[in-house]
Amino acid sequence: MSDALPLPLQLIWLVPLYGFSGMLLSLPWATGWIKLNGPRPAAYLNLLVTLLAVLHGSLVIREIYALGPQHLDFPWFQAADLNLRIGFDLSLTNLAALELVTTMSLVCQVFALGYLDKEWSLARFYALVGFFEGAMAGVVLSSNLFMSYFLLEMLTLSTYLLVGFWYAQPLVVTAARDAFLTKRVGDVLLLMGVVTLSAWAGSMEFTDLYAWAGTARENQLISPLAGTLLGLGLIAGPMGKCAQFPMHLWLDEAMEGPNPASILRNSVVVTCGAIVLMKLMPVVALSPLATTVLLAVGTISALGGGLVAIAQVDLKRAFSYSTTSYLGLVFIAIALQKPGIALLLLFAHGLARALQFMSVGSIIATTNCQDLTELGGLGTRMPATAVAFLVGSAGLVGLLPLGGFWCYGLLVENLREVAPAIALIFLVTNSLAAANVTRVYRSVFLGPATPKTKRAPEVNWLMALPMVSLAVIVLLVPAIMQRIDPVPGIASFSLPVGLAVVASGLVGVLAGSLAPSDAFWSRSRRPTLRLLQDLLAYDFYTPEIYRRTIVRPVASLARLTRWFDITVVKGMVDGLGRLSLATAEGLRLTVSGQLQTYVLTVVLAVVVLLGSLQVLRGVS
Amino acid sequence: MLLTSLLLIPFLGTLALLLWPGNPTPSRLRQITIGILAVQLAFSLATALAFDPAQVGLQLREQHSWLPGIGLDYALGVDGLSLPLVLINGALTLVSAVITRDISQRPRLYFAMLLLISGAVNGAFLADNLLLFFLFYELELIPLWLLISVWGGVNRAYAATKFLIFTAASGMLILGAFLGLALLTGQVDFSLTPVLSDRLAMGGQLWLLGALLIGFGIKIPLVPLHNWLPDAHTQASTPVSVLLAGVLLKLGTYGLLRFGLQLFPEAWERLAPALAIWAAVSVLYGSLAAIAQTDMKRMVAYSSVGHMGYVLLAAAANTPVSLLGAVFQMVSHGLISALLFLLVGIVYRKTGTRDLEVLRGLLNPERGLPLTGSLMTVAVMASAGLPGMAGFISEFLVFRGSITAFPLATLLSMVGSGLTAVYFLLLVNRAFFGRLAITPPSGDAVADARLDVQLAPVAPRETIPALALAAGVVLIGVWPHSLGRISEVATTALATLTTGSGGLG
């Protein structure tokens, strides 16, 4: 069947391989094998293969426009009743996501050339980004759960390696570990779901899984409990990937990594997680409870993330929590069976958030500082950065007619009848997000220059150019959204809804402009306010909760096991050993070279053996 | 003659080394050994080429009457269960000879013992006769005990004695079970006849199987019979640890599948639920104990305890997929644990310590061990079951094959897989991340920063075996078919020996 397909489609398996090949191409420099010359060729090669991926993707999109969705798969591993395949679903949505991933990767790689211009380990960075990109490209195209899981775990690995990029930095040491383990918790739970589903449903293709879910529901193939556990297992993976409460902590920690990687993580990696969740949703829906949990998780993440973001003094973290908040909204939309709008939101969010993080990167590069209280007055001196920040923020918040606004409008319109409370949550989240960006804008760009921003020239062109280009794309997002989802159109909501969204955005902007801003390393004098401030600044003390509920029990259990191992098991063995001391001593003698004793023992054993066999034979 | 050559090459090699004229230098002896083992590996590969994966049952069989009086036949054969293990043996003994350095004390004996082990292990995997298997099983014990007790660490006498006592008990139990089977069924030709146990009452079967389980359980090792392993590993030199973890533990799991499951299918089915729980306990116990270790080698040793538990779980579930997973797990554990021990060995040789409380920042590109660190990251990720490497597909097959039969035990084992990531990340992040230092734990930060560490460089030839192993791990991870095609027929046949339990899947 695939013979008839155009070449770009037949070669679709190359698309994830571009990224992976970028990793391999970087190795001569990353391993220090090329010592006399610098590492930049690795970066150029990665840019080249990523460009190929973008071009290949756009060729495929053109073909798919003409041909309609296609499915391609290749056998990977087959044994008994297990059939694991590499499958690609070439639908317009998947391909749009692919283009988002590859384009963002390209833009980020150019940005990184500027941001990491004095980084000697550049080749390793690009190798990891190539790996990252390859895995993401595979995830969005994947047509089966096994391949999605496979690649999601690879994303976990590359997140660990990217967060651990500056491995000698003390906080990175713990941050990389925590990022990996948090995601790993989600991955293991997801693996439980994947394995179970594979055993129950047989095939791992999403379409087959949907069919199985339908049958299972009709014929009550699985108990409600099993269904719930399955559903919870399946949503745990995306929860981890999308940094949802209570597995959101890694994204905060991941901010210790290089900024270009943060750009990718906050925009496209979380998008990949949400896309996998979307693909899993028909199976998750087997369990009403799992759906409810999804809704609850989304709600808590949306509001909690929004609140925590406002209390952050760290520039990067102020937005990483906001990412959690927005992905919470996506989770709500998915839980309420609005995948189309969820996709639009992901798309608008991914681009705008990336732009926001780019501007954050250029602020850090210029000022060597991430502390909001130490920044200020950059607005008149850094045009590209300021514009990127404003456009990125406007693209997220529902106020100006950019991506965020239309998504909020659609979601509120769709939910106000069925779930007015949820619609309200969207508006509140919008206010929180607006307040957050406004307060950050105030403290970074307005006001007098501070010692650390006294000398702040605009960043170099390798950072400025990608920022400006992406800003243009973000401005065009409504038009692209209209093309992706022409029916019923992005403006299909009523005027009051639109006004409500604008009003919620305005409230946020007002709150953000009027709230008093913090001074250097200071806290409020009012105890209640201080308590609230600390609660939010320290992320509801989630790290502490983790320590108490997971880390400490596991550590104690480990110590207990060790104690048991030493005291009971070893003690018993040593006791037995003392009983047979004579034997032990006899054997130990041979250590000093008396091999003969041992040979004698062996000969004796053989004699005994032969003798007993003869006896045995006599018996039978 | 192909299979016999797999025995003759190492055995004649042993003799040749012992009788080599003159006084050859250690490095000369090492070269000779490497040469012999390379030939052996070539013959193992030739066996793989001659092997027909589609054929059920033992192939390339060779049978000669040896001591008919006691039922000891020289009968060899290979199938999809043993072939991967023969290949692993060929590869890993070669690796351990290659990584052996600075053997100044009785080098002739050392290398002869390496060859002897290799031959004995080949014999055990290829034996088509219970007694022959037992002879080789015992034969491997002596040289290994010598390798630990002569070339081991400070506490080698204790560790070697413990190893010997445990393994001797293991041998006795296995021999007892074999003899018992012969005694009770009256069939004394000691051939591998699956239907033999049908003649026994369930009670008798359970007793015999129980003896085998404990016997092989010591070798694997399963909790609580594992106590000899961490001591043996910490006292053994790196090449011996590579052999021990990579090859010798597999004798236990192989025995479990070949003699436990194949000879006593009914009793096996009866015991399977308990075995699955035992497996889960082993997995969790090994993982938790590993978390609490500060000696890198001990940590890897406990991780072995955990990871061999998967094989028991797969064997208990006894489905085509799970048994294939068991073979995968044996092979990938062989490669991964060998790689881990090898890398820990490099760290130990360069820094003089394996203590996670004092090692820091070994990834340092100029003064540290960057390539070792990168490979260590690959190895721990493979061990933690990250896709793209051998550990993942093995664990996936095991879990997928076992989940419907024993959901709880399987889920618990998956938790163990998650815990693997915990302790191995502790290892990598503690020893390899941060600023390069060998710090006293209580020292203050400023003074620590001034401790100037100077480690000897790692020569490329030291990392080539590690690179080769890592390549094998990745190869199986991305192309599992390479291994699957060899074993699938055999494991499917094994799973269908018993009725029923396979059908649940």
Added chain:
Amino acid sequence: MPIIPADLVHANLSIDQEEVKRRLLASETLLTDSADHLLEVVGILESYGEVLDAYSINLIYQAEHQFLNPIPIFKYLDGDLSLGKIWRHLNHDRINFEYAEYCQKAMFWHATGGMDAYLDSEAFAENCRRIIAAKRRRDPLLAVLAPLFPGFLPELIRSAATTHALGQFWRVMSDLFLDLAAAERDGRVRDIPGVVAFIKDGLVAAAANPIHYGVTIGGEHFWVLPPEAGLTFLVDVAVPYVEAVFLRGMPFLGTVSFNAQAQQISPDQARFTYGALYADPLPSMGAGIPPSLLMQDMYRHLPPKLHQWYLQRTRGEGDVRVKICMSFQKSMFCVTNAAINGTMPHPLNSSDPAAQAANGAHAQAWAERLGIARTDCLAA
């Protein structure tokens, strides 16, 4: 109890404030005098001189020929667009000019000294207005941005001024270091005190050199740093440079967390101790360590004698760039030593108590800063 092999760790050889002060006032060199040190310092300064030559040429080229260019793609090629040069550039077979920019950025960002004060003066603002007016006539992009972001172009011009000034500074230093190597070959410099004295003399000789900078836009010449501003080599450029690069520096992403909540970075730049005299050489060539670029550049210009000397030590070629960094730190102590001696208010042998007190205060101020630096490298 963990086992630490004794041969792996070395004792801490740091000296304290008192000792620094004593050495300065006793006109001893900070760096212990030894044949090895002489070889290291002279050799490394020679390669540094070669590298600074390239840095200096490029910074001056950038400031003069890439002035306010929004997309300076070829800024590292010094105007040579031959295919061979472009290929070498793409293959990264080149000097890492990024490090020169990094030093410029450090100097600009820390904003100390006389030149920085001039950048905030009304006279400088007037220069900027004229330059921007001329530029806006030719460049539509700048014409749009300049009124919208009034601080944008003046800040870039300030940055270019620092770039040019640093280029001029390094011109002098490069020549001085290469002369030092020649002097050592001739036998004019035979020991570490000789090295320090040579550098001191060089600095004193150049102290009053004027620093000025002008650009040509459309054939018309504009002053950015005019001669009448009266900026001079030592106080307006060299001292801020030492402050920004030797002492304060900027935190390395590879060793310090920028996380605001972790509060690892002081809010007061004056308290920064990330400079060359404080930096840890061990992580060189690791991730997030910008001076790695300089070490690489010096590695490619090592005098053969010094290279041989490195090959015989520790890991030979394997850790050569860490050894370069260690030697570099020693040589920077020598340069600092020369600068301290050169700025000593009175001759050290003066018997006047007031002069002695002034010298003591000068030495004390430096000792306070150097007492916590990496003085462990100074021992033989």
